[in-house]
Amino acid sequence: MLSVKDLHAEVDGNEILKGLSLEIPAGEVHAIMGPNGAGKSTLSYVLTGREGYEVTAGSATLDGENLLALEPNERAARGVFLSFQYPLEIPGVPALTFIRTALNAQRKARGEGEISAPEFLKLARAKAAELKIDFDMLKRALNVGFSGGEKKRMEILQMAMLSPRFLILDETDSGLDIDALRIVADGVNALRGPDRAMLVITHYQRLLDYIKPDRVHVLSAGRIVASGGPELALELEREGYDKYARAA
Amino acid sequence: MSVAAAIRARDAAALPGKRDEDWRWTDLRGLIREVPPPSGNAGEVGAGPFDALADEVVVVANGEGVAHIAVEPHRQRTVALRIVSRGDGSHAARVSIDVEADGRLILLESYDGEGGYLGQASLVFSLGVGASVERIVLAADDAEGVTVSQAEVQLAPDAAFAQTVVTGGARRQRLQTIIHHPGGHAALRLDGIYLLEGKRHADLTTVVTHEGLDGVTSQLTKGVVRDQARGVFQGRIVVAEGADKTDARMGHHALILSDRAEVDAKPELEIYADDVSCAHGNTVGALDEHALFYARQRGIPEPEARAMLTEAFVGEVVDRIEHEPARELVRAWVAERLRG
Numbered sequence: 001m002l003s004v005k006d007l008h009a010e011v012d013g014n015e016i017l018k019g020l021s022l023e024i025p026a027g028e029v030h031a032i033m034g035p036n037g038a039g040k041s042t043l044s045y046v047l048t049g050r051e052g053y054e055v056t057a058g059s060a061t062l063d064g065e066n067l068l069a070l071e072p073n074e075r076a077a078r079g080v081f082l083s084f085q086y087p088l089e090i091p092g093v094p095a096l097t098f099i100r101t102a103l104n105a106q107r108k109a110r111g112e113g114e115i116s117a118p119e120f121l122k123l124a125r126a127k128a129a130e131l132k133i134d135f136d137m138l139k140r141a142l143n144v145g146f147s148g149g150e151k152k153r154m155e156i157l158q159m160a161m162l163s164p165r166f167l168i169l170d171e172t173d174s175g176l177d178i179d180a181l182r183i184v185a186d187g188v189n190a191l192r193g194p195d196r197a198m199l200v201i202t203h204y205q206r207l208l209d210y211i212k213p214d215r216v217h218v219l220s221a222g223r224i225v226a227s228g229g230p231e232l233a234l235e236l237e238r239e240g241y242d243k244y245a246r247a248a
Numbered sequence: 249m250s251v252a253a254a255i256r257a258r259d260a261a262a263l264p265g266k267r268d269e270d271w272r273w274t275d276l277r278g279l280i281r282e283v284p285p286p287s288g289n290a291g292e293v294g295a296g297p298f299d300a301l302a303d304e305v306v307v308v309a310n311g312e313g314v315a316h317i318a319v320e321p322h323r324q325r326t327v328a329l330r331i332v333s334r335g336d337g338s339h340a341a342r343v344s345i346d347v348e349a350d351g352r353l354i355l356l357e358s359y360d361g362e363g364g365y366l367g368q369a370s371l372v373f374s375l376g377v378g379a380s381v382e383r384i385v386l387a388a389d390d391a392e393g394v395t396v397s398q399a400e401v402q403l404a405p406d407a408a409f410a411q412t413v414v415t416g417g418a419r420r421q422r423l424q425t426i427i428h429h430p431g432g433h434a435a436l437r438l439d440g441i442y443l444l445e446g447k448r449h450a451d452l453t454t455v456v457t458h459e460g461l462d463g464v465t466s467q468l469t470k471g472v473v474r475d476q477a478r479g480v481f482q483g484r485i486v487v488a489e490g491a492d493k494t495d496a497r498m499g500h501h502a503l504i505l506s507d508r509a510e511v512d513a514k515p516e517l518e519i520y521a522d523d524v525s526c527a528h529g530n531t532v533g534a535l536d537e538h539a540l541f542y543a544r545q546r547g548i549p550e551p552e553a554r555a556m557l558t559e560a561f562v563g564e565v566v567d568r569i570e571h572e573p574a575r576e577l578v579r580a581w582v583a584e585r586l587r588g
Contacts (some may be wrong), residue, residue, distance in 0.1 A: 003568060022579075035328055048545050049544075049545075050541050050545075051541065053536070071544070071549075071550070072544040072545050073544045073545075073546075073547050073548055073549045073550070074539065076545055076546055076547035077547050081545075081546075082380075082545055084542065084545075087407075087542070088536075088538050088539045088544070089539070089544040090542070090557070090560070091560060091561070091564075092559075092560025092561060092563045092564055093556060093557070093560045097545070098543070099546075101548055101552070102543070102546035102547045102548050105547045105548045105549060105552065106547035109547065109549075140573075158546065160274075162546065162547070181561075219293070
């Protein structure tokens with residue numbers, strides 16, 4: 001599925017990723033943990049093609065296709081989805097309109113027909129109910145005036161409706177109380193499957209109690225400095241990142 | 249001398265220009281060396297954008313045509329008023345609009361032009377007590393044309409006047425509205441949209457004078473300029489002595505989509521009364537790149553994402569139009585213009 005090799009990337013001329021390598025096979029969930037400033041969000045933006053994040057060396061492929069050569073929307077159409085740490089407000093565009101526009105744009109890029117209005121609404125109602133989102137909220141401008149938790153749930157709703165193949169969750173637990181966290185995790189877990197892979201970026205172990213990873217990696221100073229099973233997350237929670245900061 | 253008088257006298261030196269404080273961004277004097285000869289007959293003028301929505305269509309072509317629209321007490325009318333300019337001549341028109349007590353007028357006003365004309369229109373509105381007017385103006389001038397529209401509105405207590413001016417600009421264009429607001433729970437909404445490209449110019453100028461107790465004004469103008477276009481917004485709200493408890497809000501927000509486009513804005517509040525609630529907000533900037541990336545990450549291609557965000561920006565003003573068929577017509581016009 002995702003293969004990242006010796007990736008170097010700069011922001012404003014500062015090298016943030018310094019030779020990052022990562023393999024996430026289909027069907028697996030990998031977590032990346034690390035201290036603030038390690039390059040966690042940079043990795044998510046590089047993989048999704050945000051402007052201002054310049055790759056200077058290395059590669060990133062999804063099922064063998066060079067992601068770095070594609071526009072952000074082309075990556076999305078191939079199934080790359082980023083749940084933003086800070087979801088953006090889109091004034092004047094109702095959530096339903098936004099999601100439908102995105103879904104149809106992706107379908108068009110894949111050579112599929114548009115989804116019909118009744119079919120779309122049925123899907124939206126079903127997914128909103130699963131995520132305990134009031135359907136009327138989807139008629140409001142996307143994320144405008146929403147609480148932090150509502151924005152995160154709206155990310156998962158979009159994820160559920162767009163049905164991506166490779167999911168990046170960037171600090172999805174931040175701003176969520178325990179009930180909201182459980183709902184969000186259920187939504188994410190429902191998408192686990194043999195044809196999908198996930199990269200869960202988090203500072204704290206808490207989220208990983210709910211979204212159980214197959215592998216855990218420690219990112220420090222722009223490189224993966226340790227990898228292990230789920231027990232590694234518990235060790236980090238106990239002992240902190242100090243020893244890895246030194247290792248880097 | 250007024251613009252209309254300068255045209256009738258064919259005296260270019262009498263046109264307003266940059267030395268006139270209120271015209272410094274819309275310099276007619278510097279643009280027009282000689283007032284063109286009077287426009288002849290406009291000929292066949294075709295259909296107007298609002299014809300299908302109105303009970304009645306009134307055409308004023310090259311300054312000629314019906315000059316009076318009246319609504320009797322307690323009556324309601326929907327009138328399409330077309331101000332048409334054809335050719336390279338000059339002309340001035342005058343239309344008076346009287347809506348008597350508790351009458352209601354929906355005025356769907358359009359400007360359409362073909363040629364390098366210099367056209368002027370004076371509109372004089374008079375509203376009786378409790379009268380209500382919704383005026384929607386759609387200005388589709390020629391890129392070579394020059395248009396000056398000057399409306400003057402006299403409100404009465406308990407009257408309501410709601411206006412939305414939507415324009416694509418012209419070689420030079422000024423759409424001006426002057427309102428005498430008596431207070432007395434009269435309500436005023438004064439909105440505008442300008443969408444400019446190429447070398448087009450549009451100037452939305454409003455002056456509202458609150459002259460009595462308990463008046464309400466709500467004003468929202470949004471603009472989108474690209475290429476080398478220039479948008480001008482001048483909004484002045486005067487709260488005269490004694491016009492206490494006035495509630496006036498003015499907003500002007502513009503998106504500049506290219507380096508060479510320009511927006512000049514002058515929001516002014518002059519307050520000489522007590523216990524008033526007045527506010528204004530003015531922003532000029534580019535499209536939010538973060539929101540743009542967010543939309544693209546969800547799979548929306550860049551041109552479509554830009555158009556969607558820009559339409560949404562302007563949509564806030566479109567949504568305030570009360571007359572639904574006109575609102576949807578304006579929405580479609582805006583979408584077509586932005587997606588060009």
